Amino acid sequence: LDEGGYPHISYFASTPNYDLKYAYQDASGWHVETVDTDGIAGLSTSLALDENGYPHISYFGSSDLRYAYRDASGWHIETADSDGYVGYYTSLALDGSGYPHISYFDSYPNYDLKYAYRDASGWHVETVDSIGQVGWHTSLALDRDGHPHISYCGNHTLKYAYQDASGWHVETVDSEGRVGYYTSLSLDRGGYPHISYLGNYDLQYVYQDASGWHVETVDSDGRVGFYTSLALDESDYPHISYSDSYPDYDLKYAHQDASGWHIETVDTRGWVGWYTSLALDGGGHAHISYQDPYPDYNLKYARRK
16 A cells, blocks of 8 residues: 555456556556566566555566566566576565565475565575475565565475574474465564464464464364465554455455454455455555456455445
């Protein structure tokens, strides 16, 4: 959401041309732009707005990690990493100077979690975790010092990596069954991580505090917890959008307050709720973008009043 509370969405258009697209809303309505048409462009997108309200997007484009941004002169596209088949499951954040930081999966030949960032000298690429097949469903946030924190799935476990002045640190957070898919990470005001994810076909949530990690099952009504997106409100309570993939195929929303967890079904019209992305406005109300893959194949947007 921009400063006016209007939504901005990056997404992949599979028909007719496999392009990266960008949609935003203002007082006059919705506007749609095609950003990249070079090959198969726009898978695994992640969007952030800079301090001037301009969009920045990371994505997979024809086997590379690509990065697109707009300024007063228009759109600019860069290749951040082309070493192998890289750029799936991207997650983008901008630092205090407006430079991009991206977590992503090196899907071939290494199957590693990677991290790329740009500074005044150009792009820099690092391998963060290379033990087994790791780096699915990454989610990245920067702390107050600009250090990256990444949640991701590796070897059917939920993993968490963070960097500080001494280097990278990698932890296994949850390994009870087949867990760690569709992760979404936010840092609270104390710098502690909070993560939503799919675990054993349930929506699960884990957070860290001074005493360690705490895991909760939020929703276990069916096969739920696909395509999670997490945001923390001003009181550090979590809000999560996600898909109920079976039996209802609905878009769902869970939020916590002092009385506990509350679960709502947002959209039941067809097979909905893929690729959710959630943001909270200044009043703490949820705004969710998501795909309706059947029967309409539409990009959809819901907001809570």
